[in-house]
Amino acid sequence: MEIRVFDGVLDPLAEVSEYEQSKSELAGHFGATSIFVGTMRDRNQGGAVSAMTLEHYPGMTEKYLTRVSEEAAKRWDIMDSLVVHRVGAMLPNDPIVVVAVWSAHRDDAFKACRYIIDELKTRAPFWKKEMVDGGERWVSQDSG
Amino acid sequence: MEIRVFDGVLDPLAEVSEYEQSKSELAGHFGATSIFVGTMRDRNQGGAVSAMTLEHYPGMTEKYLTRVSEEAAKRWDIMDSLVVHRVGAMLPNDPIVVVAVWSAHRDDAFKACRYIIDELKTRAPFWKKEMVDGGERWVSQDSG
């Protein structure tokens, strides 16, 4: 299980591949991987967005990403999970977050992956500030 | 929307990355990608499996993968989808299938991805023959 928050360019599928290859104990044992990638869109709440800055609460963020991952591992029969979340300045089409779950079977993989991203969006202390026509605005709610 | 069946080595996340990059009309518009990878396990039905051969019904397979992808696109608000399925001889830890769905929001992406893999497993004409201790056996049911 790994969680990571960093300021920089996120290559989500490279993160998943590298993590999977680093965990030799997984090889041959998992049959299902569910991956979610969240990507910055160029529109939100009906308006064009040209750039975004993601702020977080260092320490608390990692604590909650770890907790949510552990909760998923208790609730479903999964073998491993990875969460990598980017912070800082980014542009439309930039990946923001990747969640991956490895399991023997697909039902557990899908449900655990969905749980982690849903809980991340509800509980992990991240905030988005968007650059829109006319200035900046803090995003006030999850856009789904 | 793309579906593909081929005999060879499948690099599932490279397929997803390449497809996404080839679809420039997606850039900036999607916010959620749900990806499922099915991978060969080294055990099934309680016994060790050393190798596997996947057979299919050429023509009918492609027809049903297309149909299932189209059904998902009608039922949920998605922007694009990709299904790549490997056939032929393979070994444990080899990826067998990848499904990816791009959408504005995560609920549609997750549900459409789950629908495609579930329906693929129910309706698309693929058959697995496993090499086990003592010989070969046709797999008689979906292992999840």
Add this chain to the structure above:
Amino acid sequence: MSISVKYFASVRDLVGKAEDAVDCGDIRSANDVWVQTTSVVMPPNTLVAINQEHARGGDRVRDGDEVAFLPPVTGG
């Protein structure tokens, strides 16, 4: 014209051939195709496809159709 017949996976192993062809003659259904082209009882979980569409054993088949007998599918 005739009906082309395909057998897949464990069904192919059972009947000992991958393909066949049969004159339409008095064949009306996919089940009739099985009876005319094999000497074994159809396994109870066998699936039928007509022209690469899932179908039922009792469904009508016609000259030029492609009829296939499939075991339960196990892809993905």
Add this chain to the structure above:
Amino acid sequence: MSISVKYFASVRDLVGKAEDAVDCGDIRSANDVWVQTTSVVMPPNTLVAINQEHARGGDRVRDGDEVAFLPPVTGG
């Protein structure tokens, strides 16, 4: 010892500072921390964290605690 206070995102913009510290004195709750360290009304959707755990405004705070005021989260 004292209570360290953090303000994030739109809450930081509102109060005009990212951090503060306040003596425990007669402070009992996170809400008391807000009142003692800011001159504005707490926005109704403000979240409170005590020692990096989600908490409630009325929850008890003690000397050495880290209290944070957060707008609704929008990650992922």
